[in-house]
Amino acid sequence: MKKTTYFLFLIVPMILVVGALLLPLVGSLLPTFLQPSEYVRFFQDEYNRTIFYRSIRLSLITTVLCILLGLPTSYWLSLLSEKKRRLLNSLILFPLLTNAVVRGFAWITILSKNGIINQALKAIHLPTIQLLYTDAAIVIGSVYLFLPVMVNTLSPVMENIGSETIEAAHTLGAKPVVVFLKVVLPLSFSGLLIAGVMVFAGSISAYTTPTLLGGNKKMMLASLLYQQTNALSNWDAASRIAFIMLICSLGVQKLFSIISKKVDRREAQNV
Amino acid sequence: MYKHRGLKAIAILTLLFIFVPLILIMITAFNEADIISLKFTGVSLKWFTKVFKSRSLTSALKMSFSLSLKATILGIFIGILASIALVKIPGKLSNALLSMFLSSSLIPGIVMGFVLFRFLVVKLAIPMNTSLMCGHLLIILPYSIRLISAGLKECDVSIEEAARTLGCKPFKAFVIVVLPDLKGAILSAFMMGFINSFNNIPVSMYLKGPGMNTLPYAMMNYIEYNYDPTASALSVMLMLVTVAFMVIIDLLTGKKSDGRK
Numbered sequence: 001m002k003k004t005t006y007f008l009f010l011i012v013p014m015i016l017v018v019g020a021l022l023l024p025l026v027g028s029l030l031p032t033f034l035q036p037s038e039y040v041r042f043f044q045d046e047y048n049r050t051i052f053y054r055s056i057r058l059s060l061i062t063t064v065l066c067i068l069l070g071l072p073t074s075y076w077l078s079l080l081s082e083k084k085r086r087l088l089n090s091l092i093l094f095p096l097l098t099n100a101v102v103r104g105f106a107w108i109t110i111l112s113k114n115g116i117i118n119q120a121l122k123a124i125h126l127p128t129i130q131l132l133y134t135d136a137a138i139v140i141g142s143v144y145l146f147l148p149v150m151v152n153t154l155s156p157v158m159e160n161i162g163s164e165t166i167e168a169a170h171t172l173g174a175k176p177v178v179v180f181l182k183v184v185l186p187l188s189f190s191g192l193l194i195a196g197v198m199v200f201a202g203s204i205s206a207y208t209t210p211t212l213l214g215g216n217k218k219m220m221l222a223s224l225l226y227q228q229t230n231a232l233s234n235w236d237a238a239s240r241i242a243f244i245m246l247i248c249s250l251g252v253q254k255l256f257s258i259i260s261k262k263v264d265r266r267e268a269q270n271v
Numbered sequence: 272m273y274k275h276r277g278l279k280a281i282a283i284l285t286l287l288f289i290f291v292p293l294i295l296i297m298i299t300a301f302n303e304a305d306i307i308s309l310k311f312t313g314v315s316l317k318w319f320t321k322v323f324k325s326r327s328l329t330s331a332l333k334m335s336f337s338l339s340l341k342a343t344i345l346g347i348f349i350g351i352l353a354s355i356a357l358v359k360i361p362g363k364l365s366n367a368l369l370s371m372f373l374s375s376s377l378i379p380g381i382v383m384g385f386v387l388f389r390f391l392v393v394k395l396a397i398p399m400n401t402s403l404m405c406g407h408l409l410i411i412l413p414y415s416i417r418l419i420s421a422g423l424k425e426c427d428v429s430i431e432e433a434a435r436t437l438g439c440k441p442f443k444a445f446v447i448v449v450l451p452d453l454k455g456a457i458l459s460a461f462m463m464g465f466i467n468s469f470n471n472i473p474v475s476m477y478l479k480g481p482g483m484n485t486l487p488y489a490m491m492n493y494i495e496y497n498y499d500p501t502a503s504a505l506s507v508m509l510m511l512v513t514v515a516f517m518v519i520i521d522l523l524t525g526k527k528s529d530g531r532k
Contacts, residue, residue, distance in 0.1 A: 006356035013353045013372055013412055020405050021375055021383065024390035069285045076282035088286070090517070095289055097513045099470045101487045102506040105494055106292035109299060109307045109503070116295065116309055147289060176275035205379030207473045212491065222381040222473070229385055229477075242382040250377050 028239045029246075042240055048224070052244070055221045058135060059204040059248075062142040066199045069143070070150030071192060075184055077151070078158035079166075089155055096148045104212035107141050108132060111213070133215040141213040142203040149202065150195050157191030158184070190260040197256040201249035221245050293510065300503035307500050318504035328505065331489035338485065339468040342407035343415075346464050347457060349408070350415030354423045355445070357416070369420065376413035380473035383409065388477035399480030406474040411464035418463065422456025423449070455524040462520050466513070 032038065042048050077085050095103060110116045111131035118128040131137060161184060169179045185192075207222040214220065219227070221241060228238040299307045303315035322328055353372065357365045375383065384406065391402040426449055434444040475485040484492070486509075494502050 003360070006359050009352040009356035010368065012349050013416070016349075016405060016408055016412065017372055017375055020387060020391060021378070021409055022371075024394075025378070025382075025386045028386055028389060069281060069288070072278050072281040073285040076278050090521075092286075092289065094510075094513065094517065095293065097466050097470075097517070098293070099487050099490075099506075099509050100472065101490045101494070102296070102509055103292070105490075105502055105506060106296050108494065109295065110292060112498070114306060114498070116307075119308060119310075144288070144292065147285065151285070176278070180275075180278070205381065207381045207476075208487075208491070212494070222379065225381050225385060226473075226476070229388070235389060238385055242379075242385055245379050245382055249379050253377065 028235075029243045032236060032239050032243060038236070039240060042237075042244075051219050051221060051224050054135065054218065055204050056248070058138050058142065058210075058220070059200050061139050062146065062203045063196050063200045065139070065143045066147050066150040067192065067196055070147055070154060070195070071185075071188070072180075074151050074154035074158045075180065075188075077155055078161070079163075085155075089152070092148045092151050095144075096152065100145065100206075100208040101212070103144060104141055104209045107137065107144065107213060111137050111140070132213065133217045135214075135218055137213040138210050138218060138220070141209040142206065145206065145209050146199040146202055150199055153195040153198065154188065154191055157188045161187045190263055193256055193260045193263070197253050201253050205245055205249045221248070296503050296506050297510075299500050300507045302500060305499065307498065307503060318500040319508070321501045322505045322508065325493070325501065327484065327489055328486070328493065331484040331486045334483060335469055335486035338403065338407060339465050342404055342468050343411055343461055343465040345404075346408050346411030346415045346468075347419075347460055350412060350419045350460060351453075351457070353412075353416050354420035357420050358423050369416070372416045373413045375409045380471065384474040384477035387474065392478065399478060399483075403475065403478040403480070406478045407468045407471070410468050410471055410474060414463040414467065415460040418460040419453065419456050422453050426452045458520055458523055462516050466516065 043052070077088055080088070108115070112118070113128065113130070113132065115131070117131060121128050165183060165187070166179060169183045170176075174182070204220075205222060206220075207226065210218070210220040211223050214223075221244065225238055225241040225245065228234045228241060295309070298309060298311075300318055301314050301316070302308060302311055303313035303317065304310065357369055360368070387402060387406050387409075391397045391405060392399065397405075431444050431448045434448045435441065439447070470487060471485075472487050472491065476488055479485055479488065490502065490505060493505075
């Protein structure tokens with residue numbers, strides 16, 4: 001077959017990806033730069049600013065919590081026997097494939113006014129507390145959403161470190177904590193960076209979970225974008241929010257992948 | 272081995288955090304009580320029958336299933352053709368094209384839904400059904416192209432060449448020689464594509480059209496106005512489908528690799 005025939009095979013995905021998505025995306029975003037003052041006005045608005053800072057803050061907290069829980073867990077998994085490890089890894093895959101509404105709903109049943117926690121509080125005659133529609137609820141839901149991503153991304157990184165390296169450190173007398181901090185952490189650092197940025201980008205662009213657990217009181221960027229289009233049909237404002245979201249997700253991801261490559265290269269030179 | 276007690280504690284905490292909420296949903300779905308509660312008053316399947324009695328949920332289920340099935344099958348076909356081309360095209364160009372095709376998975380879902388709605392529906396006035404299909408193809412394509420092109424790269428090219436040299440037509444050679452080797456990749460692509468299309472909310476939300484509803488969105492609406500174990504029962508059903516998918520794929524791809532050895 002001629003080379004040109006192969007390009008025919010690419011026509012449909014080209015039309016879809018370039019024609020229906022990438023060009024319209026550029027077409028929607030470019031006109032917003034003609035009025036840069038509108039971006040300034042966006043951030044001058046108290047309402048918008050609160051939502052923007054909340055999105056950044058909660059996504060950062062989510063990322064840190066995912067690292068604090070996910071890093072030790074994936075290290076622990078890598079120390080298990082292969083059979084146990086594979087079983088647990090596929091179990092952790094399960095929530096990843098489960099609908100975000102189901103996972104958000106699970107936390108609604110736990111946190112809501114008549115939820116499981118408040119029912120327990122009532123049973124022991126304590127006052128109930130407002131848990132749902134708070135920043136904390138959004139963070140819990142987001143960590144719940146992305147912790148499996150973190151563990152699944154780090155697992156192969158941890159397995160690559162190899163038990164010989166860890167064994168050597170132990171044989172030479174390093175305590176487990178020292179092994180973790182001085183051997184495991186540096187060797188998994190670039191993987192950790194990529195996974196962390198993935199979690200950050202994911203939680204700042206998530207729609208379902210913050211909407212279910214934050215409600216109208218605690219909006220995030222994605223729900224603000226939807227509100228601008230659905231209730232107000234304000235395309236320009238929505239395009240500006242879309243651009244800000246792209247910078248916060250895709251932009252941050254690209255930036256860090258460049259940084260992590262640089263870090264990797266430096267490590268390689270040191271060796 | 273060199274396990275540390277603190278390490279194990281964090282890992283177990285993480286696993287509990289991941290699985291306990293899902294287990295709680297399962298318990299409340301089978302509880303007869305009228306509110307979502309762990310106080311068990313009796314085992315009952317009434318919430319499951321209530322799911323099927325709700326017309327908004329059943330029609331959304333039908334719509335979601337048929338949409339995702341059609342989109343995934345179409346997405347796999349496009350993915351196979353694109354992967355063949357990507358393997359044959361010279362390296363640098365092929366890599367650039369591949370990362371372009373994968374780019375739609377990096378764009379936030381809500382941004383994608385908004386842009387597609389604004390361009391396809393508002394500007395070009397393409398019917399909602401077609402736009403929705405385009406949106407779901409864009410969700411599926413990154414999985415289908417990435418998994419199938421990776422599978423194709425691992426295939427032994429010489430066998431296909433041998434078939435062709437022996438007089439087999441290119442299409443027949445592909446179907447008889449290459450396709451069986453791609454079975455695993457195609458199955459994983461099918462699973463990932465279908466699940467991600469079926470679970471998607473932001474893209475469907477913009478493109479579903481008036482009066483139509485995909486299941487996750489219908490469920491979100493249901494939760495907003497009702498707080499009873501019907502949603503728990505529906506959740507359990509969706510989880511069962513996920514488990515079934517995982518087991519089927521595991522059996523099919525597992526057998527294949529055993530057979531090779």
